Amino acid sequence: MERATLDLWVGLFVMAGIGAVLVLALKVGNLSTFSVGDSYAIYAHFDNVGGLKPRAPIKSAGVVVGRVADIQFDNERFTARVGMTMDNRYRFPRDTTASILTSGLLGEQYIGLDGGGDSVMLKEGETLKLTQSAVVLEKMISQFLYNKAAEGGPSK
Amino acid sequence: MFGRTTISVRGIGHHTVDAVWRLGYASRFLGLTLGHSGACLRRFRLVIREIYYAGVLSLIIILVSGLFVGMVLGFQGYHTLQTYGSESALGILVALSLVRELGPVISALLFASRAGSAMTAEIGLMKATEQLSAMEMMAVDPIARVIAPRFWAGVISMPLLAAMFSAMGVFGGYLVGVVLIGVDEGSFWSQMQAAVDVREDVLNGIIKSFVFGIAVTWIALFEGYDAPPTAEGVSGATTRTVVTSSLVILGLDFLLTAFMFRGV
């Protein structure tokens, strides 16, 4: 008698524990983007990745379509090679542009994809041709000042 | 003067040798426990019984603490994030701190003081009242019959408790952040889901609590088994269980964190 109730409690306990793990996986985390089975990998070269980090989101039209898998330095082209894990449900044309963008003024950096017009879709392991590097604040400011100086020069 | 220095140096040396000795004995104890686990996993009923004592009875303290820790995180996180106008990131803050750190660590500390100390006291008392010797005389190995089922019960219970703690904490953060303060519910959940990764965060948190479970249960059982068979001996061992396992949990947490989240 006493044993049966004890078993019941332990059963409930284990179920609650597994339930909590499921809640953490499905409700708190996002299980679907990272299962290996339904994803494909593509690559892109950037002159400058800025503050992009592994696991940063890849968005197209604001929707998360994948995540950055790894970032490496390509010692032959002197550029950064970014590996991306893409959700299998989303396919992009071969002339898609990848740009490194920032969410908000000081937010985290992510990769934005803009689909092109090609009829051939990207396949596993292919590399994007069109990329746009991260905006580096110092470069932008110095360029701005340089332009201002160039504008103001002749008028004086 | 010189004599006293010699004595204190000798004392340090003695303590060091003693500590190394105990560590070796504890390692052999763990080895024996693992070696004798086959029989108790075949008689899983013994483990189920101990899961009741280690896990189910720790449930209340774990759930209540989780809820309160989550609610405090909700308040504190909101006030800090509000300064930067990013209170929509409250979900990220609450979930990441719980899943990666607070869930495994606090639930392990609570487990050490609730279930670990109870295990030490129970084993110590069984030793003091000659129950372990009696078992030995009945040709039943106490390590296989008493220690191993408790060990596996602790190792199984700990990750489940930590997961419940984290889930409860997230719910607490939701209560304070969304229900009480009025952060937007959609951005609370969606930002959280975008930032929390199942493998990197949730799975690593579970691995952490699994490691803590092994450490706490091992320490608790060893302290009980090694306790001097007297009332003072058992009470001293119970205190040592809580102190040692708390330190070991925090130390291990540092190592595991450095190991797991280094690249991020």
Add this chain to the structure above:
Amino acid sequence: MASENLIEIRKVTFGYGRKPVLKDIEMKIPRGKVVSIMGISGSGKTTILRLVGGVLRAQRGEVIVDGKNIDELDRDGIYRLRRRMGMLFQFGALFTDLSVFDNVAFQLREHTDLPETMIRDLVYMKLHAVGLRGAHRLMPSELSGGMARRVALARAVALDPALIMYDEPFTGLDPISLGVIGNLIRKLNEALGATSIVVTHDVQETLGLVDYVYYLSEGVIVAEGTPDEMRENAEPLVRQFVYGEADGPVAFQYPAVEYGKDLRLH
């Protein structure tokens, strides 16, 4: 195997660390008898039980149990031998997390594959023998000292052992429980055809019960004989013990400097 002595202890010496506990002990315990080992606290009585049970190993000499030398047995051999031994510990040592029934059933469940109905019958038989069949549902914490001792006795004889060892079975019992346990020791020994060793310092109860007595003092056997011989024994150590005299060879005073010196009379 056919030896008439179940246990022979030959020239056994044993010590914890450097402190010697037993010195050159010679002992023979014949089959079917109830033999008592007596002595004051710390005289090494319990150590003998531990040597016989194979918990401790003699540093010198031999312990022969049922024709087998304990020193030469491996762990499995000792465990096999122990299944034929029952031991009653000083305060019973019942498993506090198991009920009375489960305590008595413990060895049956661990060592046999008997069906649960047969285990139930056996447990009720053992509990009936100690008069506690009605208490099978209770937990050890609900038992009085005497009842706990009786349950522990039922547990010790659960596998019908050939040798029953009693470690201070009378300590802390009221006179009625004391009489009950004393009777049971004798009755069980005869009913099971077993051999019993009773380690005790409870003189009067024991002398009326046992067949033979060894008297141990500081790790040496100073006297042995039947209970009547012990009562007549002229050895001052034994006389002091048997008649409970406060002062004698075992001094009342802890060794100290001369009394007068401490009081500064000089």
